[in-house]
Amino acid sequence: MDLRLIENEEKYYDFIRILRTHQENTMGFLEQVEITSEQQFRYMEKYQKNYLICVNESVIPVGWIGIVDNDIRLCVDPQFKGNGIGTFMLSSFIKLYPNGEAKVLIGNKASNKLFQSNGFKIYKHDEKFIYYKFIISE
Numbered sequence: 470m471d472l473r474l475i476e477n478e479e480k481y482y483d484f485i486r487i488l489r490t491h492q493e494n495t496m497g498f499l500e501q502v503e504i505t506s507e508q509q510f511r512y513m514e515k516y517q518k519n520y521l522i523c524v525n526e527s528v529i530p531v532g533w534i535g536i537v538d539n540d541i542r543l544c545v546d547p548q549f550k551g552n553g554i555g556t557f558m559l560s561s562f563i564k565l566y567p568n569g570e571a572k573v574l575i576g577n578k579a580s581n582k583l584f585q586s587n588g589f590k591i592y593k594h595d596e597k598f599i600y601y602k603f604i605i606s607e
């Protein structure tokens with residue numbers, strides 16, 4: 470798959486919302502809430518530039534990645550999971566935000582694997598989350 474990260478525009482706001490609330494993705498996040506298009510619009514107006522959209526060779530959006538309060542979050546369309554999209558997004562994004570951190574639910578195997586495979590090291594954990602910082606390898 471030929472992947473690219475592109476700017477987040479209004480036409481992608483609902484794509485971000487739908488992936489975020491997809492039943493196969495929402496378990497990856499602490500908050501299991503429904504998000505309306507209107508709530509999403511207001512959130513995106515504030516954080517639009519903090520998010521990037523991953524598109525394939527046909528410019529079909531397949532995932533997104535963002536950072537809010539220095540906390541990296543990402544989501545892949547369930548039909549495209551396991552194809553390296555998460556790896557592509559995270560390894561590209563960290564070049565833009567090398568000080569970015571992440572907090573991942575302990576039970577989120579895919580996400581914990583993803584961060585650990587891409588140079589993130591655990592610096593603390595609590596009863597819910599594992600906390601990661603990116604460490605540049607020599």
Ligand SMILES: CC(C)(COP(=O)(O)OP(=O)(O)OC[C@H]1O[C@@H](n2cnc3c(N)ncnc32)[C@H](O)[C@@H]1OP(=O)(O)O)[C@@H](O)C(=O)NCCC(=O)NCCS
Pocket residue numbers: 493494495496497498541542543544545546549550551552553554555556557571572573577578579580582583586
């Ligand atoms: C986490 C997520 C972004 C990974 O996306 P992806 O495109 O499937 O990831 P990749 O194909 O690049 O795989 C990344 C690594 O995770 C591993 N992995 C993927 N799915 C896995 C699963 N279900 N269980 C265990 N490991 C898994 C892969 O083997 C790969 O490991 P490797 O680097 O050692 O080869 C995706 O599963 C997702 O959108 N999850 C729901 C949302 C979420 O939890 N976001 C994180 C919130 S911080």
